[in-house]
Amino acid sequence: MSAAPISAREQAARIARLNDLARQAMGVACTVVATVGFRSLSDADQSRVRELIETFDAFTEDNDPHGERDFGCVYQLGNGRWTTERPRVREDERARVFWKLDYYDRELQFASEDAANAAVTRRVLIIMLADEY
Secondary structure: OOOOOOOHHHHHHHHHHHHHHHHHOEOOOEEEEEOHHHHOOOHHHHHHHHHHHHOOOOOOOOOOOOOOOOEEEEEEEOOOOEEOOOOOOHHHEEEEEEEEEEEEOOOOOOEOOOOOOOOOOEEEEEEEEHHHO
């Protein structure tokens, strides 16, 4: 007997919950890939950015139009402090880091057929400098 179909809203909510878990348990609930540019940051900066990704809650219609909580941006201000709040003045921004969750099949070969189903989906969290995008 197959499961009853779920609404698009419920599917997005399930994906969002799984994505939150993936971010909060990086390396356990998802595979993490960091680009060369991100890895060139100091260990302290990398650690702070990862912490901000784990606790990220600055989702808006602009960065989360589908409600899946699968993308975000972390900013480094001119004083070196990292934040999830977009600087009001572009000149106040020293660096920008994007993070994105992608959904693959269990073998990491193809896109997942159902990102709302943890039994058939593996999440990959990519962390990169914005200018590497």
